[in-house]
Amino acid sequence: MLPSCYILLFLLLRMTACGNTLTISSTINSTDLNSGIFSALDINSSCKTTHQCRGKLICNNGHCQCCENHIWNGTNCIGEKTFKSLCEHNTECDTTLFCIYGTCQCAQMHYWNGHICVSKKKSNETCTNSNECGGKLLCEDGVCRCPIDLFWNGSICIIKKYDGDFCSSSVECADNMECRDSICQCPESEYWDNSKCTSKKSVKDACMKEGECGTSLYCARNVCQCASSDYWTGSMCSISMNIFFATLDIVLWNSFLMKNDTRLD
Numbered sequence: 001m002l003p004s005c006y007i008l009l010f011l012l013l014r015m016t017a018c019g020n021t022l023t024i025s026s027t028i029n030s031t032d033l034n035s036g037i038f039s040a041l042d043i044n045s046s047c048k049t050t051h052q053c054r055g056k057l058i059c060n061n062g063h064c065q066c067c068e069n070h071i072w073n074g075t076n077c078i079g080e081k082t083f084k085s086l087c088e089h090n091t092e093c094d095t096t097l098f099c100i101y102g103t104c105q106c107a108q109m110h111y112w113n114g115h116i117c118v119s120k121k122k123s124n125e126t127c128t129n130s131n132e133c134g135g136k137l138l139c140e141d142g143v144c145r146c147p148i149d150l151f152w153n154g155s156i157c158i159i160k161k162y163d164g165d166f167c168s169s170s171v172e173c174a175d176n177m178e179c180r181d182s183i184c185q186c187p188e189s190e191y192w193d194n195s196k197c198t199s200k201k202s203v204k205d206a207c208m209k210e211g212e213c214g215t216s217l218y219c220a221r222n223v224c225q226c227a228s229s230d231y232w233t234g235s236m237c238s239i240s241m242n243i244f245f246a247t248l249d250i251v252l253w254n255s256f257l258m259k260n261d262t263r264l265d
Contacts, residue, residue, distance in 0.1 A: 040052070041054060041057070042054055043064050043066070044063055044065070045064045047063060047064050055075070055076040056070065057077060071092060080093060080095070081093050081094065081097075081104050082094055082104065083097060083104055083106070083112045086102060087099035087102060087103065087104050094116075095116070097117060111131050111132050119134075120133060120134035120135075123144055123145065124145070124152075125143070126143060127139040127144050128142070132144070135157055136156070137152075149174065161174060162192075163186065165183070165184045166182055166183060166184075167183065167184045173185075176190075176197055191212050200214040201213050201217075201224045202217075202224065203224055203237075204223060204225065205223070206222055206223060206224075207222060207223065207224050208222065214236075215236065216230070
């Protein structure tokens with residue numbers, strides 16, 4: 001049997017490792033030496049000094065605990081796993097990570113910034129890749145934006161509105177429609193063909209309804225045409241000169257009659 005002085009020396013020099021740091025254990029009580037065989041304490045056990053705790057556990061606030069960035073694997077303290085490391089339980093992963101499908105990952109609407117998981121970015125916030133942007137946002141030209149067929153409603157990207165839908169601004173409207181009178185509509189020179197805005201039709205083009213024909217044209221007998229009193233100038237409908245002079249004659253004649261009636265009175 002070894003002399004008691006050697007046993008005391010061995011216990012006083014016992015060292016515990018925590019990460020890459022080695023620390024000398026605290027002085028051992030005489031009651032520990034008299035107890036014969038020393039029994040190491042498990043995690044969460046009450047303790048007075050670190051040497052009482054098993055493996056890499058340290059005595060922290062009177063209890064055996066793993067040191068920072070370490071977790072208990074059932075038998076000892078091991079370093080927490082980082083982003084994309086294989087895992088079986090959430091407790092194995094770094095503080096902000098979760099064990100999802102066997103891998104340490106950030107929660108939904110969060111992304112890994114190289115150190116921790118942080119909230120994903122909103123519309124118009126700067127970004128380096130689309131993974132940093134929340135929901136359906138894409139990182140375009142260093143800024144989080146909705147795809148072309150969606151718009152930002154203040155919290156998420158939603159489908160743009162179509163012809164006849166209520167709106168508050170043109171950015172909510174699909175295609176190249178404008179928000180006029182709080183309704184999504186095609187520009188004045190275009191009409192909605194049930195799928196997109198298209199240029200209005202010219203004279204003699206086939207039509208189904210009047211809104212398909214250009215300015216001053218009417219859809220009559222399924223053809224865009226000028227009114228019966230007008231003629232096509234090549235770019236628009238204009239009143240016929242014969243009709244114009246006939247109308248002018250009537251106006252002048254009525255004016256003449258009114259003057260004569262006044263004289264007779």
